Amino acid sequence: MSRFFSEKHNSLTAYTPGEQPKNREYIKLNTNESPFAPSKGVLEAVREQAELLNLYSDPECTELNKIAASVFGVDTDRILMTNGSDEILNFAFMAFGDKYHPFAFPDITYGFYPVFAKLNGVPYKEIPLKPDFSVDVADYENIGMNIVIANPNAPTGLILSLSEVERIVVTNPDNVVIIDEAYIDFGGESAIRLTDRYDNLLVTRTFSKSYSLAGARLGFGIGAKSLIADLNTIKYSTNPYNVNRMTMAAGVAALKDNGYYMNNCKTIIENREWTSKELKKLGFTVTDSMTNFIFAKSDKIGGKELYLSLREKGVLVRHFDNPIITDYNRITVGTRAQMETLLETVKTILEKGNE
Numbered sequence: 001m002s003r004f005f006s007e008k009h010n011s012l013t014a015y016t017p018g019e020q021p022k023n024r025e026y027i028k029l030n031t032n033e034s035p036f037a038p039s040k041g042v043l044e045a046v047r048e049q050a051e052l053l054n055l056y057s058d059p060e061c062t063e064l065n066k067i068a069a070s071v072f073g074v075d076t077d078r079i080l081m082t083n084g085s086d087e088i089l090n091f092a093f094m095a096f097g098d099k100y101h102p103f104a105f106p107d108i109t110y111g112f113y114p115v116f117a118k119l120n121g122v123p124y125k126e127i128p129l130k131p132d133f134s135v136d137v138a139d140y141e142n143i144g145m146n147i148v149i150a151n152p153n154a155p156t157g158l159i160l161s162l163s164e165v166e167r168i169v170v171t172n173p174d175n176v177v178i179i180d181e182a183y184i185d186f187g188g189e190s191a192i193r194l195t196d197r198y199d200n201l202l203v204t205r206t207f208s209k210s211y212s213l214a215g216a217r218l219g220f221g222i223g224a225k226s227l228i229a230d231l232n233t234i235k236y237s238t239n240p241y242n243v244n245r246m247t248m249a250a251g252v253a254a255l256k257d258n259g260y261y262m263n264n265c266k267t268i269i270e271n272r273e274w275t276s277k278e279l280k281k282l283g284f285t286v287t288d289s290m291t292n293f294i295f296a297k298s299d300k301i302g303g304k305e306l307y308l309s310l311r312e313k314g315v316l317v318r319h320f321d322n323p324i325i326t327d328y329n330r331i332t333v334g335t336r337a338q339m340e341t342l343l344e345t346v347k348t349i350l351e352k353g354n355e
């Protein structure tokens with residue numbers, strides 16, 4: 001820390017992203033990326049825009065908002081595009097949180113929420129999950145705080161039904177409820193259609209998982225016009241050109257190729273179900289994930305030990321140093337071939353442990 005770092009950030013512990021090692025080739029199942037390349041349309045659109053990089057991007061994201069509005073069935077003034085969904089989540093903490101408007105979220109969830117809260121000086125309450133890792137809706141009813149819930153949740157993979165989400169929204173009319181749908185394309189029911197009925201609901205989405213654009217950094221929020229207007233005030237006070245030209249064009253092209261991506265999601269779901277079944281045969285406990293990752297613990301080997309052994313053998317998964325979930329690993333669902341290698345490697349590790 002330099003002598004100049006503001007006192008207000010003294011106690012800030014930054015978010016730690018999943019490792020992106022450069023030292024060797026890994027089967028990378030640790031950051032929930034898509035194993036599928038972007039569609040050809042995306043590559044062409046990005047190439048075209050690369051030639052125009054001397055010009056600023058459109059701060060209003062006009063074309064992208066237009067196509068997103070038609071795909072997601074809302075008006076363009078109810079969408080805000082951002083630099084990954086991390087950015088809209090940060091904007092939301094900035095816009096709606098302060099010492100009188102704290103946030104509540106589960107104790108086991110996306111690790112960035114407490115970081116955004118601390119960064120923005122927003123008090124927060126972490127609410128324990130039930131022993132089976134599900135969110136107890138009753139904990140959030142009439143809570144009188146802003147709420148952010150990843151649905152499906154990460155890293156547990158478990159989902160709340162649309163009626164449960166609505167219950168939380170309805171019982172907190174004077175607080176903002178943010179539903180982070182980063183993984184919703186892998187099996188869940190989106191709350192977007194509730195956003196025209198409730199002025200306190202913000203749904204956030206990302207192109208990083210189902211649209212194979214993690215490296216482009218594109219996310220968005222859908223909510224009432226008034227919420228989106230507030231978030232725009234934050235955006236125009238932070239970085240009006242938050243979505244660059246190439247990414248904006250990639251987003252348009254990806255939505256035009258929606259069928260390709262939704263088909264990839266189907267493949268991921270099939271691979272998830274198959275891998276979960278195989279892991280269970282090996283004695284793993286596997287949550288009922290509705291995402292592009294599997295959350296699993298072995299009855300034979302500790303979570304950290306398995307993570308380290310897999311890593312040593314060239315397969316990267318994600319282990320969290322949190323005592324509640326220390327027995328578990330989060331395994332991104334990749335191609336069938338990647339999943340077969342994962343399972344073979346797991347078998348080798350377990351057999352060695354038996355020797």
Ligand code: PMP
Pocket residue numbers: 083084085086087110150154180182205206207208214217218219
């Ligand atoms: N929400 C959740 C629950 C996530 O797991 C992630 C991915 N790390 C994000 C939001 C952010 O994704 P991105 O910024 O790539 O859109």
